[in-house]
Amino acid sequence: MSKRMVVLGGDATGMSAASTALRHAGEGEIEVVVLERGHYTSYSACGIPYWISGHVADGDQLIARSPEQHREAGIDVRMRTEATAIDLENRTVSARGVDTGETYDLAYDELVIATGAMPVVPPLEGSDAQGIFGVQSLEQGEEIVEDLVRGERSDGKNDGDRRRAVVVGAGYIGVEMAEAMVMRGLETTIVDQAPEPFTQVDPDMGAIIREAMEGMGISVLTGTPVDGFDVGEDGRVRAVRAGNSVLPADIVIMGLGVRPNAGLAADAGLTVGASGGIVTDVRMQAVPGVWAGGDCVEVHHRLSGKNVHIPLGTHANKHGRIIGTNIAGGYGAFPGVIGTAISKVCDLEIGRTGLGSVDADAAGYGYVCATVESTTTAGYWPEAEKMTVKVLAEQRTGRLLGAQIVGRTGSGKRIDVFATAIWNGMTVEEMTFMDLSYAPPFSPVWDAVLIAARKAAKEVQGEIPASPV
């Protein structure tokens, strides 16, 4: 007899779980129903800044699979439908048509909660004004593009109506949206309350990002909380009040991060952790028959040992595959995260993995830091670009705890080498003579990864005479 899998949320985790389960289950074994509140399925939210910037011409390109395509694959996708309650005891979900208001109950054998995240919206005066946008959904992307187009002159420049952008928050979304606004030709200011932008890296690395952004013509206002918004009589934002500044703004992008959309799960009685995310086991199961993944869960951090909320498409896709595999009767387990991420602002690339200083302190580690400057290629190669690499290693053991890269084109993806080293519990000493690839167009003869590891190893060891290098 066929079992019914009900999926709440039709993006990365949900549709990946649905597709994987269907693909691997026997013929007719599983019936899959997906409830999606929005207008789109399987889209790349991470791509939205690049649609707004113009890198990607059309929002449709961000859609990997439409509802129709999923239906052709045999998935019962119900768009504009949200779940309003989960009844764990009776194994039912209450569904409601967002446009119709129609409600009905849906029984499940396996439930997948993939409800994603919600933007952090502080209760600021004027925050509901027109011209203030989030960047979480394709719909929001659409709104921003339409708003900017409305403000564009025929010569492609922006007119007075959309001349000045203020981006609130200098994390991933913030810096990517700052790039997008610059590429759109807007005067751009980015505001953050932290001392340096991009707190996903240490302040000394953030200072390099600040300097680079300023070099791109972006005003970077840090150490400055946003207090509220000035709104015109037409209901549109006019300025951002931040600290002692009033920043005139024709458009405001909110990039203060997201928190797990776990209210439904919590209301149903599922455990929600300190991070606000749903707690699951390694197979991404919350309670028997109920699975959760993606931006609404918390995951194990392999270095801090804590559960963390890291909303990223790469984890969401992995969770979906793991959940689908398990529901189809296979075995899939999520091995946790180490906080690897990458971003860019124009030609400045930022990579990070493992623990930064703040995380390492919070986890109680004693550690040393080493920072090196190097180039992406041999120094004499005409396209050599600068990069700064910072490494954190545990005291005494020398275990690699974290790495951060800030550099120009071609530097960021090296973070994956550090990530793989951390994944395997390598010490910086062990990394020193690793056999990494070398040719002049690809790296100096000592790749930056090796130089940074060596410098950290020296820090760990101190100047012990028996081993001077």
Place this chain on the structure above:
Amino acid sequence: MSKRMVVLGGDATGMSAASTALRHAGEGEIEVVVLERGHYTSYSACGIPYWISGHVADGDQLIARSPEQHREAGIDVRMRTEATAIDLENRTVSARGVDTGETYDLAYDELVIATGAMPVVPPLEGSDAQGIFGVQSLEQGEEIVEDLVRGERSDGKNDGDRRRAVVVGAGYIGVEMAEAMVMRGLETTIVDQAPEPFTQVDPDMGAIIREAMEGMGISVLTGTPVDGFDVGEDGRVRAVRAGNSVLPADIVIMGLGVRPNAGLAADAGLTVGASGGIVTDVRMQAVPGVWAGGDCVEVHHRLSGKNVHIPLGTHANKHGRIIGTNIAGGYGAFPGVIGTAISKVCDLEIGRTGLGSVDADAAGYGYVCATVESTTTAGYWPEAEKMTVKVLAEQRTGRLLGAQIVGRTGSGKRIDVFATAIWNGMTVEEMTFMDLSYAPPFSPVWDAVLIAARKAAKEVQGEIPASPV
């Protein structure tokens, strides 16, 4: 009392050993004498093709440190001086001025043999003709540049005298020199006796390289040994005879690889291995007080368990540092190699690490292969480039044995992730959910590394129902 360190060869290993030892030894503890046969010290031989191509404007840029600079650092560098014999018993080296013929003996406390490699030159008819060049030394690079310039017209194109280039051998130097010749505007043919170019990767990957090179206008003639050279009455090469073809050639580049320059060491009674390289212990010591490193030694391959000869600047530099550390009283040990390398032909990047099929067979491994096609970025990113990734994993254990990447700009350096995984003995299954960096400008949501690992893991496992994915 000061001890004397004599170094034979003033390039990567030799000068790195000298500098490291001097830097770490106590004041006045070590006197360093370097004998160098050529005109240059500490230069990037790997950069020579890029000087010839014009990427690098001037050969001087390839010189990291001149003899004068080394002398200022306190190293007694004796240029145009070669060692003709080593007396292990009496701890002396016989030196000879290459230009002067003057000979003398030099006593040593510590000897470093860093004599590098010699080109493989098969005994072919006409191989001593003018216009046939190797690419091992800066002097040879100079000869090629001068020869090409002589053939250049004032409009920057080549005249009839230097119109057609034939490159013999389609390995690293061969493909890099083919690129250089193309960039110089020459009609270029590359000849190799193997069925596909670039035998450092498997033939199926070599076929991709062939196709790409042909797309760049390079004639690729494989399965064809070179039989000899036609020489004009002026003593200059006119054509390359290869198989049934006569390939007209105004200039010929020999890229048949190199073998260790270990004759001096062998004559002195040091052990030379099956690869032709000097045998050392992990500290790069051949016998007490005699050290060897770089292109003249063989090294331990961590996967095959065999000793191999892998002439690469990155190893040579590591050896030099290790030797210098040990001589200064520290501890340095070379952990072996896994055969990581990277190269490019125009915008085609080639990376490899671990064992290819031939190596894996020779080592006796049972293994599965998985090949995937992916992109360097999200598919919708405008600069997305194609890449093919092949992975070899051991049967049953699933241990990653090797990886090969052939793709366009931005693909090759991913080989370092595989290298780090191999270094740590990872299985492809363990790699499947690794936390690698993702953002649309940097990779698809599933990085090619993860997709390839997953496909290989599936091959290893077969279709076991309990774990279908």
